[in-house]
Amino acid sequence: MDFADFSHVPGAPASSNPRLLADLAADLTELDYSVDGVAELLGAEAWAAFDRDQLVPAELATSRSLEDPARGRLAAVVRFWLLGNTVEPEQLAPAFPRTGLDGLGVLGLLEHDDGALRAAVDLRPYGFGSTELWVASDLGAHQRPGVLRRDHVLGIGQASLTLAQLTVRTDVERALDLGTGCGIQVFHLLGHCRHVTATDISERALAFTRFNLVLNAGALGLDPERLGARVSLRLGSLLEPVAGERFDLVVTNPPFVITPRRPAERAEEQFTYRDGGLPGDDIVGSLFRTLPSVLADGGVAQMLGNWEIPAGAATWHARLEQWLSPDTDAWVIQREQLSPAQYAETWLRDAAENRDPALFASAYAAYLDDFDSRAVEAVGFGMVWLRRPPAGSGQTREAALRRFEEITYPIEQPIGPHLAAAVERSDWLAAHAADFGRQHLEVARDVTEERHQRPGAEHPGVILLRQGAGLRRANLMSTELAGFVSASDGELDVDQIIGALASLLGRTEPDFARQLSDEVRNLVADGFLVPTGQ
Known part of the structure; x- marks a missing residue:
């Protein structure tokens, strides 16, 4: 599909009007709708609670600020997009003198609710280094009642931040973001990659990514009329959209969650942001095996993943070693290990399925039965680094680099520079x-x-x-x-x-x-x- 084909996707924000999005960016800038601006408005305690998805302190702080002439506009916007509250048109309109409420409607950012207005998406400030952005995604379970929609587009979560901190930031020609979601990794990659290809199985996810790129074109150094010069958006599963291509860097936060599969289950019944549609940890195993095929010589892939640890396994990484081809360099750091019951509880809460007692009980039992069918004793989570050997290195290498270690305590972030230094030392030792x-x-x-x-x-x-x-x-x-x-x-x-x-x-x-x-x-x-x- 052409880049412009994702500018109008049902249920996603529209990005076909760069001028209107430029107006929105100007309004948000003037409003100081930034990480620091929102943190100052809420105060330290409410901001810390908001970071934990606890909204009550932020509700109280913004409620007190609504009538403040200097802070009322920002308070209304925070209540609208970040807290998921309904707001009155006269409260919201002053914050958008250029865009207007009609413009927000054209962009697909608001809904009408009995005369009041409700956010159609989550739109929040995000910053890294000196770059300040706004990122649109679907509203989370803490902002809107009920179980998440199955094609939910995840926003800025802990996993996406972990991957961004993990990625080694060396200058490269071509990078691939596999399973881009709302585009978080693309924003980071554009700072050190000449061209980025972003793929996803969800049209809505690609529409959110395109919207975010156009909205933040100025901050990202993009020409909104020529986005394809720096970014390519591809629809499809796993490596199918890039078959036959090679990349210097691949990053992926794949839908790695191990979810029980049901007979005759349809794709639309799965949560596309987390469920890969394969049994067990097959999607992670598949990526271990196939990612090197799209890497250029010396190219690197970095990803997050879950893996099953069978009862009686010699080590937690025994199965992972079997997934690797003999010449692939690999470094895996396991950051967490959960029992099957702990794992089920974590992901049932993630999609708010615990709000429906009958659904929760049925799904919980299905998780335990599924793990028991494969004699799974625990589930690991961690960070993966893979490398295709540099051209001509075959005769100079005694063996591929292989490191498997468990580090469950806090580490320095971003960890990417330290991983790069460690790889350099490994290559130095080999040389x-x-x-x-x-x-x-x-x-x-x-x-x-x-x-x-x-x-x-x-x-x-x-x-x-x-x-x-x-x-x-x-x-x-x-x-x-x-x-x-x-x-x-x-x-x-x-x-x-x-x-x-x-x-x-x-x-x-x-x-x-x-x-x-x-x-x-x-x-x-x-x-x-x-x-x-x-």
């Missing part, structure tokens, strides 16, 4: 496999050391290295490894330090040097030690 002993290392700037010992003890019983940034790992150290780190100031090479420690400790056996060298490599891979000058 220096033969001459590692001649390399010079130093302690990373964010690393500190902790020593613990019982009162009166001559030596510490526990020595820990801790990272203050990035993945914030902790490493339990042996005496000899702690000695190596203490001596790592870039002056001596790896073999010289190991030789000095062997002599000092009287450890002349060959295994000592080999084992300590391997431990040092691990510290480099994890970022505790870095090559001198990096």
Whole structure:
């Protein structure tokens, strides 16, 4: 379909009138409908509660501001779009001197309700770096009563923010946002990618994305009359819309939620923003297998996903390893693990299905029966990094990069720059496999050391290295490894330090040097030690 074909989709905002959208952007700017502007209006406590989808404090704060000449217009808009309240026309009209209420209607942003006005969509401010945007999506369960519509277009959620923070922001020619939703990842990608292709199985989602691109054309550096020069919108499932194409970067927050499938179930009965339509975790497994096929040489894919962990599995990642082709580089970080019951409760609440007791009970039982049919003991959630090997690297690589680790504590955000640095260190280690002993290392700037010992003890019983940034790992150290780190100031090479420690400790056996060298490599891979000058 052509880009313009998504400018008028039933039930979605219209984007065929760039001039009217420019007027709307000007009105919102003048209103200070920004993250900081709304936060200041609500106050710290109400703003924090709003971030948790708790609207009562914001209701009280905006109600008090409606009659304030300086704050009333913004308060009416916040109540309208962010809280989902009905507002009177005379309260809303002053906020839109250029667009007008008729213009909001033409754009599909409001509905009439017995003489009052109600928002047809959620339209909220969103900022990253120095970029300030407004993002339209469907109203959430906390803003509008009832179960969500099955073709619900999700807005700015925790998963989309996590993916944005996870993505490595290197300059590339072509990027793909697979399952774009309302377009959040596209906005970020445009800052470092010459061209972005966005796909979705939902026409409504692509219509929301197009609306958001035109509304924010100025902030994103786009020509609203020539959007196709920077962005391509494609309708279709998974990789079908881009078959045969190659990309330098792929990002995807796919519909990874594991949902029980029912006999004769139709696609329109599924929640398109989260249900992939396949049994179990097959959609995530499919992407593990197929994403490398659309990557250029050296190209990277980053995604979020759920995976099932069967009872009796040797490790949580045993099945994930089976999904990967031998030459695909992979790094998976599991951030959370839930029991089948916890998982069912989470996603039934997500779609507000817990508001209907009979539906909740039936769906809950279906979840448990579905997991039991595959002997699923737990469900993992995490971040995935995949890479197609660079051209000509086959003969220089001993093996593909493979890392599977569980990190459930808070990490620094955005984590993308730290992942990029970790990959660079891994490539550096591979390139220096033969001459590692001649390399010079130093302690990373964010690393500190902790020593613990019982009162009166001559030596510490526990020595820990801790990272203050990035993945914030902790490493339990042996005496000899702690000695190596203490001596790592870039002056001596790896073999010289190991030789000095062997002599000092009287450890002349060959295994000592080999084992300590391997431990040092691990510290480099994890970022505790870095090559001198990096």
